[in-house]
Amino acid sequence: MRIRVQSDVFDPGVELNAFSAAVDRAGAVVSFSGLVRDVDGGLQAMEIEHYPGMTEKALGQIRDEAMRRWDLADALIIHRHGALTPGEVIMMVATASRHRKDAFEAADFLMDYLKSRAPFWKKERSGAGADWVAARDEDEDALRRW
Amino acid sequence: MRIRVQSDVFDPGVELNAFSAAVDRAGAVVSFSGLVRDVDGGLQAMEIEHYPGMTEKALGQIRDEAMRRWDLADALIIHRHGALTPGEVIMMVATASRHRKDAFEAADFLMDYLKSRAPFWKKERSGAGADWVAARDEDEDALRRW
């Protein structure tokens, strides 16, 4: 399965190795992993809500678009939902190509689209309470690169 | 050690996880791994020669430059030399940042510089004999992006 939406934690290293092993002819593999980080101090937990049904569909469309635009042997998207704690992985993408440029650009593209076009919403809980993460204008702007 | 030049094989997944675990405040981690691939059929082995002493120095300079140019929590370069067989990992880079843009750009930069400015030379052995891999003009051109 090249699109996985799950509440269970996963191991990015194990996923990266399995992904690389499955692509025979592509020597360039790029991965991105997003981790829950307590950047400003005080973050206790993250809750990710999503739109079951649409999420899988949206991620599939984003992946299809990347496979069309770049010379990729494969592309993987894993995204968690539910309750996460600092240090845990939130999501990862991986791309494989014969050309490093394609692998890099496609992974970058997947991340830009996934940020603003896949139905996930993050809520952060700290000692001060819980707040929905605000979308950033720069994430919307990033889509214009493609 | 953030720069490793070694003949021993290594596990990209294990390295990725160890790298991610060591960066506390950076939620965005990008990795690139290069694998020996028998793209055209017939590749039996790869031999990588390098310039001991200069290699470590050149990789250290490339890493320092990336740390200066982007907002990175950390950057890792591992590159093998000696005899490699199809399917094996050749090298990897990993970058960690609070910002996914920095992590992506810095990893892309590390790869571009490492391709053309670090003293490694690849030789490929097939049934037809052994040949040094020719440098490609596009690799030299890629440096002008930065």
Added chain:
Amino acid sequence: MQVLYFAWVRERIGRPREEVQTDAATVAELVEELRGREERYAVALADISALRVALDQELAEFTDSLDGVREVALFPPMTGG
């Protein structure tokens, strides 16, 4: 049609989904109609620029027609990744 709410839209309205009978022709008209129901709807849907909409699980515009649509979802800008 089914109307679904996510994230703070869901929290403010106080439910994740409901069946709505409407003659609204567009999403914008539906939102206007929902705002008129109760204070919590008016609050949740006050600023259309802070909302996004999906029709039958595809991102859409507020000016889009509801003709043939079975599932409308209203939510804030997405923050995945």
Added chain:
Amino acid sequence: MQVLYFAWVRERIGRPREEVQTDAATVAELVEELRGREERYAVALADISALRVALDQELAEFTDSLDGVREVALFPPMTGG
């Protein structure tokens, strides 16, 4: 000074390094001098545009001075990554 050869330059010359006594002022002059030694040097170093040079383990130009340099390395364009 020590002169090092890598990849096909090393293979064509038939050795990885050697001590060279020279009055050459620049890398280009040193290469010219080496070419005059034997056929295998002339072949290996024939086309300077196919070569790269490092002086004391830093990439350099063929026009650079050898003043104070202890280690010169001649090799083809690098193909790491």
